[in-house]
Amino acid sequence: MNTTTRQRPAAVILTPAAEARVADLMAKAPEGAIGVKLSTPRRGCSGLAYSVDYVTEAEKFDERIETPGGVFFIDGGSVLYLV
Numbered sequence: 001m002n003t004t005t006r007q008r009p010a011a012v013i014l015t016p017a018a019e020a021r022v023a024d025l026m027a028k029a030p031e032g033a034i035g036v037k038l039s040t041p042r043r044g045c046s047g048l049a050y051s052v053d054y055v056t057e058a059e060k061f062d063e064r065i066e067t068p069g070g071v072f073f074i075d076g077g078s079v080l081y082l083v
Contacts, residue, residue: 011063011079014072023069025052032056035064035071040078048081 014022025036033054043049058064061076074082 010065011074011083012065014065014067018072019067019069022067022072025054026070029054029070034058035073037062037073037075038078038082039075040081 022036026033029036033056035055035058037053037055039051039053040048041051055073058073059076063074063076063079065072065074
């Protein structure tokens with residue numbers, strides 16, 4: 001029985017422009033922020049909106065994407081809407 005786990009691929013791939021935006025946001029981040037997080041809260045006529053916020057700790061089911069400028073998180077419940 002093989003107990004080796006392999007890293008799963010990221011749910012989304014960030015463009016260079018998106019990575020630069022993460023770096024820009026992290027350069028202006030408040031103290032204690034570990035990254036920025038994208039979520040899709042229920043709002044508006046279409047039922048969903050996009051929200052980007054600073055986070056101080058990761059949630060268990062967050063998608064975590066390492067970028068050169070900082071960590072980009074996607075809310076676990078929002079991943080399917082974005083894929």
